[in-house]
Structure formats: structure tokens, C-alpha cells
Amino acid sequence: MYRVLPVSKLPSRATVRVIRRRLATEPPSATPKKRHVVRNILLSTTVLVGTFYVGSTFAAFQSEAYYDFFTENVPLGYSMLSYAESQHWDTMTLESLLASSKKSVESAQRYVTDTINGTPKTVQEAVDNAKQTKDATVKAIQNSKDRATGAVARIKTTVTKEAAQATAVVKHQGEQFSRGVQELIREAEAALAKGIDVAELPTTPEVAAPPAADSSTVYHAPLPIGFELPPGYARPTPPKKPEPVVEIPRLAPISPDLSSITSSEPIIAHLAGTIDDLTVYVEANPATTAKAASVLEAAKSDLTALAARIDKAREDERTELEAKLDEQTRDYTLKLMELEMAAQDRLDGQEQEFRRYFDEERARLTQAYREKLENELQTQTELINERLKEEVIAQGIELQRRWIREIKVRVEEERGGRLAKIDELSANLKRLERVALDNSIYLDENIRIHSLWSALRAVSSSALSSPVRKPFREELRALRHLAEAREDPVASAALDSLEASDVPDIGVEPFADLATWFANEVAPKVSHVALVPDQNAGLLSHLASRAFAGLQFKRHGLVSGGDVLSVLARAEYYLNEKDLDSATRELNQLGGTAKLLLRDWLEAARRRLEVQQALDVVQTQATLASLLVV
Amino acid sequence: MTTKPPSSEDLLGQKYDRCLADFLVKAGVGFGAGVVLSVVLFKRRTWPMFLSTGFGAGAAYADCDRSFNPARIPGTRIISELEAAKK
Numbered sequence: 001m002y003r004v005l006p007v008s009k010l011p012s013r014a015t016v017r018v019i020r021r022r023l024a025t026e027p028p029s030a031t032p033k034k035r036h037v038v039r040n041i042l043l044s045t046t047v048l049v050g051t052f053y054v055g056s057t058f059a060a061f062q063s064e065a066y067y068d069f070f071t072e073n074v075p076l077g078y079s080m081l082s083y084a085e086s087q088h089w090d091t092m093t094l095e096s097l098l099a100s101s102k103k104s105v106e107s108a109q110r111y112v113t114d115t116i117n118g119t120p121k122t123v124q125e126a127v128d129n130a131k132q133t134k135d136a137t138v139k140a141i142q143n144s145k146d147r148a149t150g151a152v153a154r155i156k157t158t159v160t161k162e163a164a165q166a167t168a169v170v171k172h173q174g175e176q177f178s179r180g181v182q183e184l185i186r187e188a189e190a191a192l193a194k195g196i197d198v199a200e201l202p203t204t205p206e207v208a209a210p211p212a213a214d215s216s217t218v219y220h221a222p223l224p225i226g227f228e229l230p231p232g233y234a235r236p237t238p239p240k241k242p243e244p245v246v247e248i249p250r251l252a253p254i255s256p257d258l259s260s261i262t263s264s265e266p267i268i269a270h271l272a273g274t275i276d277d278l279t280v281y282v283e284a285n286p287a288t289t290a291k292a293a294s295v296l297e298a299a300k301s302d303l304t305a306l307a308a309r310i311d312k313a314r315e316d317e318r319t320e321l322e323a324k325l326d327e328q329t330r331d332y333t334l335k336l337m338e339l340e341m342a343a344q345d346r347l348d349g350q351e352q353e354f355r356r357y358f359d360e361e362r363a364r365l366t367q368a369y370r371e372k373l374e375n376e377l378q379t380q381t382e383l384i385n386e387r388l389k390e391e392v393i394a395q396g397i398e399l400q401r402r403w404i405r406e407i408k409v410r411v412e413e414e415r416g417g418r419l420a421k422i423d424e425l426s427a428n429l430k431r432l433e434r435v436a437l438d439n440s441i442y443l444d445e446n447i448r449i450h451s452l453w454s455a456l457r458a459v460s461s462s463a464l465s466s467p468v469r470k471p472f473r474e475e476l477r478a479l480r481h482l483a484e485a486r487e488d489p490v491a492s493a494a495l496d497s498l499e500a501s502d503v504p505d506i507g508v509e510p511f512a513d514l515a516t517w518f519a520n521e522v523a524p525k526v527s528h529v530a531l532v533p534d535q536n537a538g539l540l541s542h543l544a545s546r547a548f549a550g551l552q553f554k555r556h557g558l559v560s561g562g563d564v565l566s567v568l569a570r571a572e573y574y575l576n577e578k579d580l581d582s583a584t585r586e587l588n589q590l591g592g593t594a595k596l597l598l599r600d601w602l603e604a605a606r607r608r609l610e611v612q613q614a615l616d617v618v619q620t621q622a623t624l625a626s627l628l629v630v
Numbered sequence: 631m632t633t634k635p636p637s638s639e640d641l642l643g644q645k646y647d648r649c650l651a652d653f654l655v656k657a658g659v660g661f662g663a664g665v666v667l668s669v670v671l672f673k674r675r676t677w678p679m680f681l682s683t684g685f686g687a688g689a690a691y692a693d694c695d696r697s698f699n700p701a702r703i704p705g706t707r708i709i710s711e712l713e714a715a716k717k
Binding site for chain 1: 637638639640641642643649691694695697698699701
């Protein structure tokens with residue numbers, strides 16, 4: 001604010017500077033406020049929106065919940081966050097923020113200067129040409145330039161230490177110039193720098209106003225006079241100002257006079273406070289009021305005078321200091337540039353030297369290592385070859401040994417296998433032998449049974465079922481031999497008893513003959529003696545029986561009764577049924593004369609029954625044997 | 631069958647045949663003896679002839695009866711064991 005006067009008063013070095021400065025200093029003088037209402041609204045809304053987005057971005061990086069809210073509910077929030085992440089805002093610290101803000105301010109300044117310098121085109125063109133050439137060189141030494149800026153920063157700090165008063169100014173300007181200042185426009189740089197310095201002012205208040213709300217970006221360092229805070233920083237609220245504001249209401253008579261002074265000078269405010277205390281004290285003691293009133297008045301006037309004096313002195317001092325500061329700024333800028341250039345040159349030279357030295361060293365080391373490696377490789381190869389040869393020989397021996405062992409094992413296995421096979425074969429043979437033996441036994445048994453059956457059939461056919469009686473001793477003997485060969489005790493016993501009798505020689509009456517004999521001869525004659533008593537039967541009883549038997553009814557069928565005629569009827573019935581056994585049993589019951597008459601027939605029937613029973617026994621045995629065999 | 635020695639059922643028939651033959655022989659012998667006696671001794675009387683025929687027939691009957699019941703011997707009696715035990 002104060003700079004406006006001296007700068008405008010200064011004799012213009014170049015038209016560029018003057019115009020630029022005027023343009024730059026115009027926005028802070030709040031005179032054209034009413035003319036730019038629309039612009040102000042636009043700017044403020046832009047600033048507010050930008051602040052909101054930037055602040056939201058940082059807040060989103062701080063809190064996860066707000067991050068989600070911001071990406072989902074705020075338009076362009078996601079793109080904003082992605083941009084911020086691409087620019088590494090989330091890892092941004094205070095220093096980096098400072099540096100980046102400086103960079104942005106500088107670029108903005110450059111843009112502003114470029115746009116503002118539309119009128120002084122001749123100079124600006126020259127400057128642009130120079131900038132273009134400069135940019136080419138700058139790109140060529142991009143790496144070293146960063147290092148140079150680091151060195152410059154260090155140098156700047158030393159400079160600031162030497163110049164205690166202008167430290168902040170020089171530092172600020174040096175940082176601003178660290179990237180923007182070039183060699184070719186070294187002379188115009190001082191003027192340009194001031195122009196940039198002032199051109200920065202209109203942007204800073206706008207930016208700095210909103211962030212003052214959050215207390216995290218408070219700038220505590222002392223600010224040089226006439227300089228504003230960097231964007232995003234706020235001045236700490238002055239702690240001393242509230243005090244006088246509190247006191248002034250108490251000293252109603254004095255405060256109006258001193259209110260303008262106390263606001264700028266805390267010491268005077270303190271003094272005024274003391275006087276107020278005194279007045280309060282005096283008012284509290286009405287006795288001393290008269291005496292003290294004049295003294296208080298004098299003190300008040302003195303104080304006012306003092307304040308005025310201080311104000312004036314300060315004003316003078318300020319103008320003086322301003323001029324001095326400008327001068328010093330220029331000097332230090334020049335010095336700074338020289339130092340920077342020298343440091344840059346030196347650094348470039350050093351870097352080239354270092355690079356060359358590094359290349360040489362690398363080549364040398366590479367060579368040495370390669371030689372060493374080759375030597376090592378050779379020795380290693382020899383060693384490995386030697387070891388390989390030994391290993392090959394050892395492995396050959398080992399393999400031979402293993403082969404021999406394996407062959408032995410194989411031979412043993414083969415032999416064992418053959419022996420096992422032979423054993424198996426012999427076992428199989430034995431099994432086969434046993435099977436064959438069993439089979440032959442079965443066969444023999446079968447043959448024996450078969451022959452037994454044949455003999456039995458022969459005996460049966462010749463003895464029992466032949467139409468005439470004929471002897472069967474030959475057949476019986478064959479059957480008996482077969483039964484004895486089979487060691488069948490039952491059959492043997494039956495056949496032995498049969499053979500011991502004379503039945504085989506005589507033969508057996510056929511059943512038909514027996515039946516006919518009984519029906520035609522035996523039964524009528526027996527019925528004639530049916531009435532003969534068993535004992536003392538003389539000629540007369542026989543004649544009477546013969547005479548009266550013919551008068552009896554002839555009975556037929558299976559009739560009951562123990563008399564001779566009933567028995568005869570039952571025997572006849574049984575014989576009709578071909579049951580010789582039952583018929584014989586019935587007739588055997590008779591006694592007396594009838595028994596005498598029946599003797600021959602009974603004997604023949606009994607012989608036949610004996611043979612039949614023996615043959616039945618043998619047949620049962622043969623059936624059992626055949627069942628056992630199968 | 632018929633060639634065989636007589637079988638048991640023809641036993642009675644044989645006895646009857648023998649009895650008849652014996653009766654004829656003994657009765658004929660008695661009749662002849664009675665005719666001789668009556669002519670020689672009894673002046674041709676008839677009663678000796680009938681008597682001797684009767685003797686012959688009676689002897690034939692006794693023989694026949696004995697053949698049917700050989701146990702019946704005059705003066706003897708066959709008793710059963712029970713009866714013997716009673717005595």
C-alpha cells in the first residue's frame with residue numbers, strides 16, 4: 001500500500017516497468033470497487049468453488065468417510081480426486097505445498113506479465129526471443145539446473161544472514177527468481193522482479209482470504225512490509241488488538257482521542273491503559289480529583305502528542321526504509337544472479353568432469369573385472385573338468401559294481417522263480433493225481449454199482465419175473481460176489497442166507513402159478529374141510545364137512561371173520577391184489593386139516609417171499625450206494 | 631405139478647380112494663366067505679352070507695377111520711396139556 005507512492009514517484013527506467021507496476025498495483029487500491037461488481041462476484045465464486053474443491057480434496061485425503069461422500073455426492077469430485085492423486089496431493093507436506101504454490105504463483109505471474117505486456121511489444125518480443133533461446137539451453141541442462149537452484153537457495157540463506165534487515169525480501173525474491181530468472185535478461189530482471197512482485201499482490205488477497213477460516217494454514221513468520229501472505233495462508237490474529245478494545249469502553253473520556261493510535265501502537269495503548277487506571281483511581285477518590293485533573297489532562301495531551309509524533313516518525317522511517325530497501329533489493333538481486341550463475345557454471349564443469357572421470361573409472365574397472373573373471377573362469381573350468389573326470393570314473397566303477405550285483409540278483413530271482421514254478425507244477429500234478437484217483441474211485445464205484453444193478457436185475461428176472469420156475473444159483477452167486485466186493489454187510493448177510501438154502505437150486509414158483517394153484521386146487525379143497533374139527537376128526541366128520549360145505553354161501557372180498565371160508569376169501573382178495581405176503585399171512589393163520597392141505601402151497605409162497613425180500617434188501621442197498629456215489 | 635408126488639391138498643382124496651378100495655375088497659371077501667359057509671355048513675342059509683359081508687365092511691370102515699384120524703387108537707385117549715394139568 002505504501003509502495004504505491006515511492007514506486008510511482010520513482011523515475012521510470014523503462015516504460016515496461018512503469019506500466020506493469022501501475023497495472024499490478026491498481027487492484028489493491030480499493031477505489032474501483034464499485035466498477036467491478038460482476039468481476040468480483042465471479043472471482044469470489046471461483047475462489048470459493050476452488051477453495052471448496054481443493055479443501056474437500058485435502059479433507060478427503062484426511063478422512064475416509066468424507067472421501068466416499070466427496071466421490072459419490074459432489075459433481076466432478078471423483079475427477080478432482082483422481083487429478084489430486086496424480087499430482088501427489090495426498091502426500092503433500094507444508095513445504096512441498098509452499099514450493100508448489102510458489103511455482104504456480106510464478107507461472108501465474110509470468111502469464112500476467114505476458115498478457116499485460118501487450119503494449120510494450122517491442123521490448124517484450126526481444127524478451128520472448130531471448131526466452132526462447134534461453135529455454136533451449138535450459139532444457140539442455142535441466143538436471144544441473146535443479147542442483148543449481150538448490151545451491152542458490154543455500155547461497156540465498158547466507159545472503160539473508162548477512163543482510164539482516166532485507167533477509168525476508170531477498171529470500172522471497174530469490175525463491176521467486178530461482179526458476180524464472182534467466183541469464184539473458186539479467187538487467188531487466190530487477191525491474192521485472194519488482195513488477196512481478198507487485199503483480200502478485202492482486203492475486204494473493206483473493207486467494208488468501210478464504211483459507212483464513214481454517215487455522216491450519218496460519219503463517220507465523222514475520223512478513224516484510226508491503227508483502228502479503230502466500231495463497232492458502234492466513235495471518236495470525238493479532239493478540240494485542242483486543243486489549244485496547246476491552247479497555248476503551250472503560251475510559252470513556254480518554255478512549256476516543258487515542259483509539260486511532262492504540263490500534264497501531266500497543267505501547268501507547270498500554271500507556272493509555274495506565275492513564276485510564278489512574279483516572280479511575282482519581283474518580284474513586286473524589287478528594288484528589290481537583291488536583292489530579294490538571295495533571296491528567298496534561299498527561300493526556302502529552303500522550304496524544306507523543307502518539308502523533310510517533311506516527312510521524314514512523315511514517316518518515318517507513319519512507320526512508322522503503323527507499324533503502326529498494327536499493328538493497330536491486331543490489332542483492334544482482335549479486336544473487338552473479339552468484340547463481342557462477343555456481344551454475346561451476347556445477348556444470350564439475351558435473352562434466354565427474355562424468356568423464358566416472359566413465360573412465362567404469363571402463364577401467366570393467367576391464368579389470370573382466371580379466372579377473374576370465375582367470376577365475378579358466379581355473380574353475382579346469383577344476384570342474386578334473387572333478388568331472390574323477391566323478392565319471394567313480395561312477396563307471398560304481399555302475400559296473402551295481403550291474404554285477406543286479407545281474408546276480410536277477411539270476412537268483414530267476415532261479416527262485418523257476419524253482420517256485422516247479423514246486424507249483426508238482427503241487428498241481430499231485431492235485432491232478434488226487435483228482436484222477438478220486439475220479440477212478442468214483443468210476444470203479446460206478447462200475448461196481450452198475451454191475452450190481454445188472455446182477456440184481458438178472459436175479460430178479462430169472463427168479464421172480466420169469467414165467468416158469470427155474471433155478472437161479474449162478475445169478476445169485478454173481479450177485480453175492482459183487483455185494484461182497486463192495487463190502488456191504490447187509491446185502492451179504494441176506495444173500496448168504498438165501499444161498500445157504502436150496503431155493504436157488506429149486507427155483508421159485510411164479511406168482512401167476514401160485515395164484516392159479518390157489519384158486520383152482522387149494523381153495524376148493526380147503527373149503528371142503530372147512531367144517532372139520534381140529535381134533536378127533538374121523539371119517540364121518542370129514543364126510544359131513546364135505547357134504548355140508550357145499551351148502552355154505554361163498555364169500556368174496558375183504559371180509560372179516562376168523563372162520564376158514566372168510567380167511568380163504570381174504571387170501572383170494574389179496575392174491576387178486578398181487579399181495580402174496582398178506583395172502584400168505586392170512587392162510588398161515590389156519591390150523592387143523594386145512595393147514596395140512598395148505599402146507600405145500602404155503603411153502604412155495606414162503607420161498608418166493610424169502611427170495612423177494614432178500615432181493616429187496618440188495619436193491620435198497622444198491623440204491624443207497626448209487627445215491628452215495630453220485 | 632401133476633408129475634410131482636402127491637401134494638398136500640390131494641391127501642384127503644387119496645384117503646378116500648384107499649378107503650373105498652379097502653371097503654370093496656373087504657366086503658367082497660366077507661360076502662364070498664358067507665356064501666361058502668352057508669352052502670357048506672348052514673345048508674344054504676342067507677344069514678351067514680350077510681354077516682360075513684357086514685364083518686368085511688365094518689373092518690374096512692375101521693381102517694378108513696383110523697387113516698383119517700391116526701391118533702384114535704382103541705383103549706387110548708389123547709388129552710391136551712390143560713386137561714393133563716387139571717388132573
